[in-house]
Amino acid sequence: MSSDRAHSAPPATHDEIPEEDAMLLSDDAANSLPVEPPPRIAARFRRPSTTRRKSSAASSRRNSFSSQHSHQSNRSLRNSCQSHHVAQHLRRTSILETRKARLADRAVHAEQVRLRAAALAKAPSRSSNSEERALAAQQARERHLAQVAAACAEEVRKAKKVAEAMKEKKAAEERRYRLEMEEKHAEAERRRQEYKRNTRRPRTGSSPTTDSPKKPVRQPLSQDAAARRIQAAWRARRRRRIVEAWSELGLSIDKVHDSSFEDITVLLKDDKVEETTGQIMSLLNLLSGEEDASRRQAVRTFLAAYLILGHPAHIFTRDGDQEQDLITKAKDLIISFESALSKLTASNYYTPSPTWLETVSMTYGPYVSAFNDWKALDSSALIETMIASFVNLDAIWQTIKDGDTVDEVANEYRNGIRDNQAILLSKIKKLAGPERALVLIRKAIRESRRARPKKKPSGENARPRVAIDTPAAASAMAEENAARQTQTATSQLAAPESPRSDASQQATSLAKLFTNVPDNRELVHELSIDSEFRIDPSPTADLRDALYRELCSGMLEAFETGDSATWTVAMAELIRAKLLHLLKPGNSLYSLIEETVDPELINNQCRQGAFSYDKFFEFMASILPKLCAPFRDAEVKALADELQTEGDLPEMIEKVFKLLHIIDLLSLDYSNFLLSTAAPTLIQEAPGYEQRMFAHDLESGRLTLKRTRRWWRSAAVNMHTEADRRDPWNNEASPINRPTPQKIYARGLVDLAIATPPLRESELPETLRLDYDRLSRMRAEALRIVTIGGILLTAKNLLKRDVRSQWRPEANRLWETLKDGFLNDPTNPSKVLSLIESAHPMPPSTRAQLQATITRLLTQAESGRVSDPVTKVLFQRLKTNVFNRVSASSSGERVRAASTATEGLATTGLPEFVGQVGDMVDLLGKISVVDRSAHGKWYEEIAEEMERLSTDGEELSRTPSAGSSTTE
Template structure:
């Protein structure tokens, strides 16, 4: 059995078989042709054996595909053994059968291959058409390779970064070593030069000593000669002598040397150096002594650092370097700005060079420093004096602004209290305000100069008084036809009101607030109650009645509805009711302004007779043109002088007859009603102007009686007052316990201090909304005022935080006041909310644009400041501050207001007001002095009125604790 053949061997064998078969066929043909002639073939059994051996020699056995095992091979062998008579014919048939079998098997094999190839192509097409649900192996490998590549690159980058950092560090170290080496070499060269100078001076001294010894020896020799008598007089006369000029030069040189030596010794006796440990007060006293200043002037002049001009001022500037280096935090007022740091570094450098130069002054160098050292010292001195002058100018400008603001604040206080009718408040404040203003004026003039000081103060006072509401003269606000009360009558009225406050309130009862005859009266005469009126006058003596925005909007809405109702009434035939109502409204208001018996009172009463108008309306003969013409002539005679222009326009509109339609008549009627209502409002304000002193004097008693009546009737309780008082007391006790953890304090907070703390906690809070249950019953009339103070305190804190952040980012002095930016931010926040979903741009963007247009900023600073403003505005719109800057500044504002309200005497209040500018500047709120003073002033007036009216109930609540 041989080795099995593959497909190629089978093809070769098949070809050989076909070739052998053809050869045997040719041989058989040749044998057949030659048989007739002669037969030379071997016997049959030999031929069969020969053919079998030949076939075996060509084929190789195979276990699976051997042709010997086929039927044709068996048949061939069997036929060959049967006899040799078949010969070539049997061989030909066998070969033909084998050939056919091979061809058939090959065809089958090829068909199987074709079918397999078709199946493979079909599977490939199906696999290609089917969407792949997951990543193939090759893609996963590619992804893994990419990830590995990224990791490797990151590792390489990190290694490179570390290498670069190490290289930079090495470079910095090399640079520092080079600088240190250069410094060392320079110091060595200076020491060598000093050593050379020392040796040269030593050599000169030795030379002079040798010359002196020679002179002494010569003199000794001369003396000996004289003693021996060997030297005659001529020889003595030939001895060299000094002339007068040479002697004077030597004497002057010795005198200058002794003077320089004395100057240096005098300064060294002061023991003034950078290593001194003296306290601030002790060192200040030492530097201010005349001996210190004179010794320093002499030494600086000897070194050539200053001349005789302004020697004392320049010397004090130089001596301040010692104080600044020894006590920087005290001198610079804890300021750590760039300017202060630069000044401190230059002061330290100046003193280091000065002490180095001073240590080299000695007799061998004639107490004179080298040219290089002196040049370095001069440069340091110039740099320090320039930086000190810039810092002093900046500090003086801030100081001047603060003192001017304090001066204006005192003037505002005086303008508030100077009109006190009884004179008690004015007398208490006059002396304290005058003394503080004189002191501040002298300081401002000393720093800024007389002319500039007067200009700044006048300008600031003028601007402050412009912001105050202007007062009209009594003649301008008094309606025509209203006679002013005689002075004697006013005095009698004041005496009567002092005995019975109800008499004073009786005049207010005449105001239109009590008249509610019809719809038009309700529409055009909204008046506060007497209690509200007296309370507002007690808080603000210049209080006058006016129309608020809410009242105006409501009035416009009611105006449109009443016009519609009036038009509908005229169309339905009931217009005479509306006419009669309007005439009654106008008549009552005009007659209330006039004194009975007056000619104008009689004319209006007779012309606007209601019975006559009613009869005319029912008869259909009432003339609106005549009514409007009469009112156009009467109204200008009753209005106040400041309304002349407005009433003149109204008169022209009433006399205009071009539009006689129903709508035109109704429009004229309501314009007339509006004008009459304004005249009535002027009359009410004029009555308030006359009755205000008496009402203010009796406001506390009236409010106390009204509150007692509410308590008796059950309309009010002391529940919220008690809770409010206890909360303030708890906070004060907690603060006292923190200051005294051992609990050794024996004092308890007074009632006035508790009230001030409670009032400040109520008025200054992070939540701008004030709920009704938070207001104590005694302060319910001040709810809107307290809510407005909350909004103002939040606005002040936000503006201060924005400005402080911008100054720190721009490396500016935080004490510098950016008043223009603060004013623009105040106007922005007064009109807009902190957050708006519909506004574009947002309030935060508007605030950032204000800061951006005022100061140049790098892109990084712009981005940081914009984000900070957005964050601050977002917290201000909420109910709680989380930003550290906001929390600290809000707490400082609250503490400042509490301290100012806690001042009990007028002198303490004046002192607190005069120092308010410096305090707020140190807190970062220097630009908001005016706004903070307004809050303090409002709370002070509320405190005075409320405490005077409700003292007994506050004391009752305090005794319950």
């Protein structure tokens, strides 16, 4: 019953969920529960728990049956008088059971720990591995910490650097702000003072007075204040006009860049532009305390910044570090200058602030310093170039003055050379100063004239002596010999040589091997090109000496075998013939030699054993000084002293050899003397003689004009191709686009001379076959010039030097080093590098790079191929320079071309070879004059033929065909 009532009792209204113990209470206990107040009233007396209990695990003492029972029993004790015995017993039992379970768990855990410790103690190797791992971990940790520390140090350093930069920036901004604030305070103070000086209207009430308003009375200004106010207004107006004048010019970097270099140069040279620039620079305190000359120079230096930024390619000849630094500083100057101008407005009375004045001044100073440094280097190279031009003109005048030039032509050359030298002298004085300019020019001219090749002995010094008693007789003898040679030469040149038989031609060819004298045509051709031409013994000297050696060897063998008479008579007859050839019959010395050196007399003396070689040599020693020219005195005297000494048989035979050799030299001197005497007549008759001989060869079929036509056609095609490239619209009215025959000839001649060797026989026209050796030599010299120029240009670029600077000592030494060949000596690349490095030290990397370039260029030059881009460009520029000078038609054009040739070579990269190029141009000019005077008729025929063929081809191309006209 009680249990049923308990189950049927209504649920408790307490906030907590009733536990199971509460449900098991008796009905009495349930009926004895107090009545719960309403929720709104109970909420006032209920204390909220600070912590809310959460359900714990099943082993928790609070969830146990005893805990629940104890809790319920406690509640029941408050409501009813119930014993505490059962609850305490149950609680104690629960606590004991819980502690036992916990102790059992601890015992199990302790046993597990003991087992693991025993296992670890039984395994010592694992402990060592653990120590190693711990040590490795420690090292890794330390390494990681070191890396972290380094990274942190780097970050700290960067942070410090940024902080310092920000600090400096903030300090600069602070200074700038301070200056601006000071300016604002000064302006405010000025305005306040001005406001205080002005009379202010007194304060009045808001309501108008009945009295009439009075005008404020201004206090009169003092004279000083009025003067200051007027001056301030005038200065502001003046500054405004300066700024407006500069704005009207419209000068800016964009305008300079968009305009052509010539137009901007003309604009900047205007006096108005210079005056306005000077005023605006004075406004910005850039010309304070400058004199007139210095002021003008400063203005030009400032305006040069616009040219440098707008047209750097026209200003600089190279792109080095100095040029880049100058461009950077010019850019900074112009930017700061334009920024300062933009701040000049009416609000500040066109007055620049101290900050902007300082900024412009700080950029202007470094720019002027950099500009002066660059100008000094540039002016030194320019001075060297102009001095070289001056010396080149002097060398041309010396050549013309010493040569056989017509007086009118010589006067025209002299006037043109003097005019150009005066212009160069004035420019050199401006750059180097009057005194230094004269010193440099005198020194250069002295060295140039000293380096000129010495003239060959001429006049009385080269004239052979003859046994003449009186000077009158000697003069008559010379005139007679000259007349005889002139008559002989004229008679030989009057008509072409007659055909000869094959035997005669073979005998003539064999005789040429043992003679120094060339044939008539070659002789007159050489004299036409060089009036000082003399016969050179070197081509056949070795052959003749070898022949004399064979004769002396045979003579020695004959003496040893006892057959000396025949050889003695033969040698005496040979020496007698050679000596008598030097004299005219009837001369006293001629008669003496003829009587003394008589072959029959010597033959009889040899048979009788009365011939004495000592007396023979003594006679030769007495007469040779009377036959030789004065410049041979030293050689002849040495031989005479040797002939008078005694010796054995081999020494005697050696004396015979030397006697034959010196007599050949005396014969050569005599032939050269006769040639110099007859040279004026031969030169005068040379063009007609060459023309007749060439016509005779053409008629006989020994020569044709096949190669000449091909050579002319190639030159004409090249000239017309260049003309079409200059004028793609084919403007035939322009004279420059219609090459003249003279231009075509000059182009063909330069193409033959300025090219890579060797010169093949098929390339040479028949008209220039006598100049084969000259053209071949010029090809070799051109290749040597380009090779050395390429090496020096590469060295200058690697060392950041100006390409216009003249390394003449290095070039001269390289010229002599490479004279006999490029790679004939394997040590040539090392020699070339050492020559350059001795004057211009360089780092190892630059040295290695230059060594590779030298080896490559010398290898290409040795093979006759020019494949390097640098040498290709130099070869083309050298050819253009030579062509411009050779193709000049008048003497004035030649002088102008010569005066600008040095500058052209300097900008080309070959400033060291002005002399060599000038010699090549002079030689090509002489070849051109002689060749066209002798073969001009055939050149005109070929030119007319080519013109006619081209005209017929054009007409044929313009005329429509028959089929096309029918179709139309």
